[in-house]
Amino acid sequence: MKLSEDSIIFLIQCPDQRGLVASISNFFFQRSFNILSCKQYSDLLTGKYFMRIELSLKDLRSSRKQLEEEFTDFGKPLELSWSVRYTDESQRMAILVSKTSHCLYDLLLRWKEDEIPCDIPLIISNHPKLESVADQFKIPFHCLPVSAETKPEQEAEIRKLLKAHHIDLVVLARYMQVLSPDFVQEYDGRIINIHHAFLPAFQGANPYQRAYERGVKMIGATAHYATEDLDEGPIIEQDVQRVVHEETPDELKQIGRDVERIVLSRAVQAHLERRIIISGRRTIIFKR
Amino acid sequence: MKLSEDSIIFLIQCPDQRGLVASISNFFFQRSFNILSCKQYSDLLTGKYFMRIELSLKDLRSSRKQLEEEFTDFGKPLELSWSVRYTDESQRMAILVSKTSHCLYDLLLRWKEDEIPCDIPLIISNHPKLESVADQFKIPFHCLPVSAETKPEQEAEIRKLLKAHHIDLVVLARYMQVLSPDFVQEYDGRIINIHHAFLPAFQGANPYQRAYERGVKMIGATAHYATEDLDEGPIIEQDVQRVVHEETPDELKQIGRDVERIVLSRAVQAHLERRIIISGRRTIIFKR
């Protein structure tokens, strides 16, 4: 539910146990909170419990720090892992691109339409080509070309920029460079990548060419969190489009662009709206 | 979640108000219930609140009657409307058909595969054609041919049969007869019909022919609760299939059959799994 009013969103996971809904909802009821939305999921296979609870921010009677301390104390005996977000505090997203513009444009257009709730303080690229797109939307553009030798220092430069701008979420919008394990670990669960195939099919390079050669009847795209193993991170969103034998690899690419941009934007939106909990290689995605 | 263990399912609706989750979950926690699943929805436009809560039946410490009386008392100040179902009590479904078999077969096959949790004590038709299908699945078949004159008495006969067999749900699986307002009212919210078009497009007769003439690029089907106004009842499920100019009305019919049977079966399944709350002309469908 897209709310005009500001809210507090808790994402919680813990071992499943009797009375969780009652005790968590009581915690907030005793503090006079109105629950705007409460979604949960008990994974019967692993015995884990997941909850997303959204509260009206205007009901907050204490400081944010105090609320969090009280919830920490409350959560200890239940072994809760949790995070909280206040929607009046802006989130900061950086977009990394190379030469293709369709995913970048899609993110920027949705951001302008207020579909994606964040600030975008910078766009980083290893290539100058998309500077004009950044200019159109008045977002600073940093060009950091990468060669085999300069790769480590340029990545260090990127990380410095992300830190300087207090970036919460890094989106790889068809950024064609592999990131170092260090980088990925530092932003664990905060880097979203788009792969132009229906994973786990066609991992790696040239998926459309390989899809053509294999003669598949649908092509797809996958948005996932980046992990050290390329294309192996937890999947956030996927979609496909039907194709026919007449379509050449170039036409598959064009058809695929529409799938890629929608899949990436949906994933970014779900992340920024705090609707995702990562659980091992799987993601729990709560509907809005 | 399809559970092997038996459960108690409450469907609840009421005016939205502070503390609902806490107080309802507390009610069950105090009675030592484990909550298997709890889904809710606050309709911010109408101020209504909806909940589906599923409890482990083996946790029940009192009689069913006592639980219901206590919940009645508990619910009064909150203005709860609710119903309850115990999954160890079987539900009884009647299927009404005419001459086309695809929806009937689909229901019976899923029923045999235990995808549809119910008993099917009888199939009723206004035509003898599908008797052999009923025989295949060893279900009693009642043929009640309808003419303009015999319609009222045959409908009375149908209602007598439904009553005699304690039918909970009536499924119109391409039963081509309009039911009387009395009949529909008696089984309010318990008759599911399949319309072979994407409602509200092509209400009424011959939808595939009209879809062909209008040149639509997708055809669909709609499962809905029957109400007095034909094809105007609350929609449960819809789906579509892409078509092209080459397809004749007869081919649209064939393609449509696949959509119809899946849409109807999904709707029946959602109803029997107690995942639907009707709210005016809309339905709240909780995911399994």
Added chain:
Amino acid sequence: MKLSEDSIIFLIQCPDQRGLVASISNFFFQRSFNILSCKQYSDLLTGKYFMRIELSLKDLRSSRKQLEEEFTDFGKPLELSWSVRYTDESQRMAILVSKTSHCLYDLLLRWKEDEIPCDIPLIISNHPKLESVADQFKIPFHCLPVSAETKPEQEAEIRKLLKAHHIDLVVLARYMQVLSPDFVQEYDGRIINIHHAFLPAFQGANPYQRAYERGVKMIGATAHYATEDLDEGPIIEQDVQRVVHEETPDELKQIGRDVERIVLSRAVQAHLERRIIISGRRTIIFKR
């Protein structure tokens, strides 16, 4: 098939008759043409025959005028209706908009990516809001505000602009004004409109609100040729997206935007690639 080489495209319709493929393909074979693609469709219900034939332009041994005269003579006994296009002659498209930008952006981005083969000499709006979008893509923007009194003269102004710029195709990209019958007739088969619903469902105003109230489980969009009767013209393309009870009318609008822009762009592309033949209220759409 997206070809790098230039081609000649004939769109043909006529009464179905023995030997059509042989005689038409012979006509071109005798003139040493290589047939790049030849698609046909015999409508057995109406006895009509439709063909799209694409030839290599570099095989043309005569003047274009002479080819067309010879084909006219050839076609008379077969009662052919036909049109021809040479892909080295640019097509000129005007876009009419009001205040919403998503369809406009989608067209402009695809145009920049060379997915839409045309020139766009102007964008016309009844509102100044989208001027900055036109500026981003360096396309002249004409703002012609419309009131009840000024409507006829402003429409005359639009038609003057279209004529001055030799416009071949007018795209109504969420242009919220009804056009006069005269205008529509002048550009018969050359005005494409996007309606934000799955026609024939929810014709007219506020389709998303009405879709919400009716409780449909999918929302759609329809691109069609404009005719005098609003929303009754031949359908070119449709698509839908699944929705759930939780989505508010505003969220349906947001979801619908993605469907609208893809549906409109596909329709414009099919038109400009000369893959559409209009036949009464239906369209024959040849695959690329």
Added chain:
Amino acid sequence: MKLSEDSIIFLIQCPDQRGLVASISNFFFQRSFNILSCKQYSDLLTGKYFMRIELSLKDLRSSRKQLEEEFTDFGKPLELSWSVRYTDESQRMAILVSKTSHCLYDLLLRWKEDEIPCDIPLIISNHPKLESVADQFKIPFHCLPVSAETKPEQEAEIRKLLKAHHIDLVVLARYMQVLSPDFVQEYDGRIINIHHAFLPAFQGANPYQRAYERGVKMIGATAHYATEDLDEGPIIEQDVQRVVHEETPDELKQIGRDVERIVLSRAVQAHLERRIIISGRRTIIFKR
């Protein structure tokens, strides 16, 4: 186009060359044939040309043998590979199954509804479980249980049965045994298998379990021609269904059943309607 009248269907492939449409259509025009449908595809990447041409059988003025001899002579200089089918000659299909019934039922129901144009003289299984299904449709059922030792002799038995019944097409409707290379070669291009995943993802065993563990957001099924390498044969049809984190592996299986049966039936239908040409690892599928 599903025709009530009988027809002759040629499937043709050859090197692409100038004048193919003209010369092939002339061949049939000179013999007074009415062309009911003519579909073609030029693969610009490989320089290959494919055609499906359907003629009215009642126009045949010579013997079938003579037509075929004349076409052989005609085709030699053009290097045509081709096959022909007369729709008044029945095709004979065998279905191989193990224990799951959903694909078998779907094929049999469509066969009864005349959607699948063939005779089904036998069903073979390595397990007695589905005998009652075969009985329902009055089709002889052969149970040939397979163990590690008996596998070769039982496969020999199967091949004897297929030969004795002059089988044209073998459908593996969830037959859980790998066939020997000899068997596959003998029925090259005439064995259709259904794999319960979106190939090339999740080749091999337990695809639903692995899809669950990988956390994919859609599950699929693939119908393909059997080749020596398991799950590597030319793909005929694929489809997917969206799933969410709440669905257990068992529920994925249930959802997948609907995808499998539709995908397999579409593939069988396309094969029997002679709408498929195999080209290496790819298939050309002409629309009806």
